[in-house]
Amino acid sequence: MMDKKILDILSHVADPEVPVLSVVDLGIIRDVVSHADGSLEVLITPTYTGCPAMDMIATNIRMELLANGYQQPKITTVLSPAWTTDWMSEEGKLKLKEYGIAPPLPKQQVCKQELFAEEAIQCPRCNSHHTRRVSEFGSTACKAQYQCLDCKEPFDYFKCH
Amino acid sequence: MNEYLFEYVVHLADDALILGHRNSEWCGHGPVLEQDIAITNISLDLIGQARNFFQYAAEIKGGDTTEDSLAYLRDVREFRNCLLVEQQNGDWGKTILRQFFMSNYQQLLYSRLENSFDRQIAAICEKALKEVTYHLKWSSEWVIRLGDGTDESHARMINAIDELWTYTGELFIPAGYEAKALESGLAPDITALKNDWLNRVALVFEEAKLPVPTAGFAQTGGKQGMHTEYLGYILAEMQYLQRTYPASKW
Ligand SMILES: [Zn+2]
Numbered sequence: 001m002m003d004k005k006i007l008d009i010l011s012h013v014a015d016p017e018v019p020v021l022s023v024v025d026l027g028i029i030r031d032v033v034s035h036a037d038g039s040l041e042v043l044i045t046p047t048y049t050g051c052p053a054m055d056m057i058a059t060n061i062r063m064e065l066l067a068n069g070y071q072q073p074k075i076t077t078v079l080s081p082a083w084t085t086d087w088m089s090e091e092g093k094l095k096l097k098e099y100g101i102a103p104p105l106p107k108q109q110v111c112k113q114e115l116f117a118e119e120a121i122q123c124p125r126c127n128s129h130h131t132r133r134v135s136e137f138g139s140t141a142c143k144a145q146y147q148c149l150d151c152k153e154p155f156d157y158f159k160c161h
Numbered sequence: 162m163n164e165y166l167f168e169y170v171v172h173l174a175d176d177a178l179i180l181g182h183r184n185s186e187w188c189g190h191g192p193v194l195e196q197d198i199a200i201t202n203i204s205l206d207l208i209g210q211a212r213n214f215f216q217y218a219a220e221i222k223g224g225d226t227t228e229d230s231l232a233y234l235r236d237v238r239e240f241r242n243c244l245l246v247e248q249q250n251g252d253w254g255k256t257i258l259r260q261f262f263m264s265n266y267q268q269l270l271y272s273r274l275e276n277s278f279d280r281q282i283a284a285i286c287e288k289a290l291k292e293v294t295y296h297l298k299w300s301s302e303w304v305i306r307l308g309d310g311t312d313e314s315h316a317r318m319i320n321a322i323d324e325l326w327t328y329t330g331e332l333f334i335p336a337g338y339e340a341k342a343l344e345s346g347l348a349p350d351i352t353a354l355k356n357d358w359l360n361r362v363a364l365v366f367e368e369a370k371l372p373v374p375t376a377g378f379a380q381t382g383g384k385q386g387m388h389t390e391y392l393g394y395i396l397a398e399m400q401y402l403q404r405t406y407p408a409s410k411w
Contacts, residue, residue, distance in 0.1 A: 049212075079288045080288070
C-alpha cells in the first residue's frame with residue numbers, strides 16, 4: 001500500500017491535458033518509496049510513450065512535494081508493466097464523464113482489433129449509446145473523437161489502452 | 162561498451178524517428194482535419210518511442226552521448242534506419258501504405274522483443290506495442306478504404322505499391338548487428354517474421370482489392386548506413402537548429 005498522506009498530496013496534481021483528473025485518478029503513480037536517508041521517490045508511468053505532458057507532470061509532482069516540505073523528491077519513470085486505462089480510478093471515470101469526456105470502457109470488454117469495429121461508446125451528455133466514431137485520434141494521444149447521433153453533440157472518448 | 166547492442170538499439174530508434182519525422186511533415190497539410198490529427202499523433206508516438214530507445218542507447222554508449230546528440234549530431238552514414246521509412250510522403254495513399262508496411266513490421270518485431278532478456282528493450286517494446294497495434298489497425302483500414310474506394314484512389318494505391326514494394330524486403334534481411342542480436346538471444350530471427358508480415362499484407366490487400374506484388378528484388382543498405390538521397394534532406398531540416406546554434410535549449 002502506498003502512503004495515504006503522499007497520495008493525498010499527489011491528488012492535488014492535475015493532468016495538464018485533462019485537468020479534471022489528478023495524477024492519482026489517472027493511475028500513473030506506480031509507487032512511493034521513502035528511502036533510509038529520508039528522501040522520497042515517486043515512481044510514475046507514462047500513459048503514451050510520446051505524451052508531451054509527462055515532463056510537466058513530473059515537474060508538477062516535484063513542486064507539490066516541495067511545497068509540502070519534502071526535500072529533493074526524486075521522480076522516476078517506469079515503463080513496465082505498461083500503463084492501461086484499467087488503472088484509472090472509478091472516481092476518475094466519473095469526473096471525466098462530468099467533464100464531458102466519455103470514460104474508457106474496461107479493457108477486456110473492448111480494445112477490439114477487428115478492422116472497422118466500433119465500440120459502443122456512451123454519450124457523456126445524454127447517455128445515449130447511439131454514437132459514431134469520427135476519428136481514432138483526437139486532440140491528445142489518449143483520446144478519440146466521437147459524435148452522438150441523438151443529441152448530435154461531438155465529444156471526446158478517453159480510449160481504452 | 163557493447164557495440165552490437167548499441168547499434169541494434171540505435172537502429173530501432175532511427176526507424177521510429179525517421180518515420181515519425183516524415184509523418185510530422187503532414188502537420189497542417191492533412192487531407193481533412195481529423196486525419197491531420199491522426200497522422201501527427203502517430204508521429205508523436207513514434208518520436209516518443211525513438212526517445213526511449215535513444216536514451217537507452219546513450220546509456221550504453223556512456224560519456225557525453227545523450228538522446229539529443231544521437232538524434233541531432235550524427236551524419237547520414239551513421240543512421241541505421243531502413244530505406245522504407247525515409248521515402249518521400251508522396252500523396253496520402255503512399256504515406257498510408259508506408260505506415261501500414263512499417264506498423265505491420267513493428268507490431269511483429271515488438272511483440273517478440275517485449276519478451277527479450279534485455280529488460281530495457283522489453284519494457285520499451287511492451288509499451289510501444291500497444292501504440293503500434295493501434296497504428297496498424299488505423300493504417301489497415303485506410304489501405305482498404307482507398308484501395309476499395311474510387312478509381313482514382315485505387316490507382317493511387319497501385320502507384321504507391323509500385324513505389325514502395327522494393328523497400329520492404331530490407332526489413333527481413335538482417336544487418337550485422339541484427340545477426341549478432343539473434344545469436345545472443347536478445348532479438349528474434351527477423352527472416353522468420355516475413356511470412357506473418359506477408360499474410361497480413363495479403364489479408365488487407367484482398368479486402369482492399371489490391372494485388373500483392375510478386376517481385377522479390379529488395380533495395381537494401383539503409384540499415385548499414387547507405388541511404389537514398391532523401392535522408393540527407395530530412396536531417397538537414399531536423400538537425401538545422403542544433404548544428405547552427407550548438408547546445409541550444411528550450
Ligand atoms: Zn448525446
